[in-house]
Amino acid sequence: MNDQTIETPGKHLLRCGPGEDILDLDRHLATGGFEAVKKALDMQPDAVREEVKKGNLRGRGGAGFPAGVKWGFIPADNPKPRYLLVNADEGEPGTFKDRYFLEHDPFPLLEGIIISAYAIGANTSYIYVRGEFVKQIRILEDCIAQLYKSGYLGEKVLGRDYKLDIYVHPGAGAYICGEESALMESIEGKPGRPRNRPPFPAVVGLFGCPTIINNVETMACVSLVFRHGAEKFVQMGLEKDGGPKIYCLSGHLKKPGLYEAPMGTNLKTLIYDYAGGTLDDRPIKGVIPGGSSTPVLTADEIDISMDFSSLAAAGTMLGSGATIVFTEGTCPVAVLKRISQFYAHESCGQCTPCRSGTGWLSRIVDSIESGNGRAGDCDLLLDAAGNISGNTICALGDAAAMPVTSFVTKFRDEFERHIAEGRCPYGN
Amino acid sequence: MTLAFTAESEEKFKALLGRYPNRQAALIPTLVIADREFGYLSREVMEYVAERLDLPKTYVLNTATFYTLLHKQPVGRYHVQVCVNVSCYLNGADHIADHLKRKLGIGFGEITEDGLFSLEGVQCLASCGTAPAIQVNDDYHENMTPEKADQLIDSLRQAGGGQ
Ligand SMILES: Cc1cc2nc3c(=O)[nH]c(=O)nc-3n(C[C@H](O)[C@H](O)[C@H](O)COP(=O)(O)O)c2cc1C
DSSP: OOOSEEEOSSOSSOOSOTTOOOOSHHHHHHTTTTHHHHHHHTSOHHHHHHHHHHTTOBOTTTTOOBHHHHHTTSOTTOOSOOEEEEEEOOOSTTOOSHHHHHHHOHHHHHHHHHHHHHHHTOSEEEEEEOTTOHHHHHHHHHHHHHHHHTTSSBSSGGGSSOOBEEEEEEOOSOGGGGSHHHHHHHHTTSOOOOOOSSSOTTTSOGGGSOEEEEEHHHHHHHHHHHHHOHHHHHHTSBTTBOSEEEEEEEESBSSOEEEEEETTOBHHIIIIIISOSBGGGOOEEEEEOSSTTSOOEEGGGOOOBOSHHHHHHTTSOOTTSEEEEEETTOOHHHHHHHHHHHHHHHOOSOSHHHHHHHHHHHHHHHHHHTTOOOTTHHHHHHHHHHHHTTOSSSTHHHHHHHHHHHHHHHTHHHHHHHHHHTSOTTOO | OOOOOOHHHHHHHHHHHTTSSSSGGGHHHHHHHHHHHHSSOOHHHHHHHHHHHTOOHHHHHHHHTTOTTSOSSOOOSEEEEEEOSHHHHHTTHHHHHHHHHHHHTOOTTEEOTTSSEEEEEESOOSOGGGOSOEEETTEEEOSOOHHHHHHHHHHHHHHTTOO
């Protein structure tokens, strides 16, 4: 099942190579496992949060929000139970990293959950795993069971006066449920329709209680912060954007796969040194840097540091670190068509601009690709995308609009050529 | 009502109830168990789940219809799902899809006459580094080629007792 390339130069996050896994608690303990948890549980919860803040750990789920800062949003005087939700929905096209932890190495993830739950004062954590991951759910549940058996979870975590239960909650096929408030609706047994904010989840979240939502990789990073200390964690990445990062490299590459590298590694290094360059050494045409929703970069824009701030400055996003490369000879309209179909399919239908707009975008791109585009369609696309952005409850609307705006702007001559010739010049 | 979970599913169902502060929250995991146990979520199955969780039928229906993995129609014994999203597309997913359509003699959303196979185009399976990918029931099959697809279908056909 796993013959993908997993390179582990640093061995901090991706410590298991291809075909390897650590699914047995004793083996994990033999690697120094749970020392990080012991260290954290010996500190006051506030001090744990401060340490994570010092590590400048930015959330790995897409938005890059500083983890320790988010944890601080829980009102201290709220007497209700608190929840930690771990986002393992892994739905953004191009992303296949969280799967590594579920499948090959769940214990660092579980360590991070224990530490984070302790820091925010939660006694229950749910891991929301996309429903397709049937095997991964079984593996994860088995590892959790091992932790209960050995006293790492339950009434007294590691013999301390701290209770924690971790449960796996399966999704059932809906990309939108990766959005944090839809995820909460889904756990509550409802369709995954995002909630209006405020109130923010840290104040009114799951079951009306204060809730923190973090990504799987973020949790694994929390465990690293305590394994090595915040200072060392920062040194593994950038000053304001600490730690290592798992980059998901896919598309027209010689060695696609997961690669761990310091946060802020150059995109060209990732493509040419890590992933071995492009198939048949073809020139690059475009790179989607952070998942299919993030604005595309053209070949002359890829000499760039892959971190949250640098990509934002370049008008795009690190997102989930899911880098999709396509080479010359690829029709950009065809690529956008797949992307637009996806967001139209996954709109929850709650907000009119997204419900109608995503379908509209998808149909126009489709008609251009199939040779039925009309003069003015490019402006129509830009206009329609602009009318979705910022006008919806959640960011799915923006996720649908950003690729359209960037593809049409950066490959406009190719879109126009489809329209003028009444066919796809690539013969699609 | 004649439907009932097997002992194994019943045990899983009971375990679920202890995990949440209310019964609604157990709904999706229970529907996942029911979908697996009964093959798909017929009206009767959804009513059974509603009864077991003491929820209104419309509540169950409203939730079930939102999620693509909760099947409202029968699927084949082997439900073949082909990812058609970007990274798989770039690596030849359409060829795999066409190949499977020809081989099985059905299109997306259809089921073979003997009920053995159904075929569906699906969105990103999180297998972009091992594209193109397909999922058959619980199992992922990655780095697909037409040859690998042939072997897979042939072996499933044998295992499933078809010709
Ligand atoms: C439409 C949509 C889909 C999302 N899907 C995911 C997902 O699959 N996994 C994930 O971790 N975050 C996803 N997010 C981001 C979450 O809303 C949230 O920001 C994240 O889980 C927070 O974790 P972090 O702070 O550790 O990054 C999605 C957001 C949107 C708007």
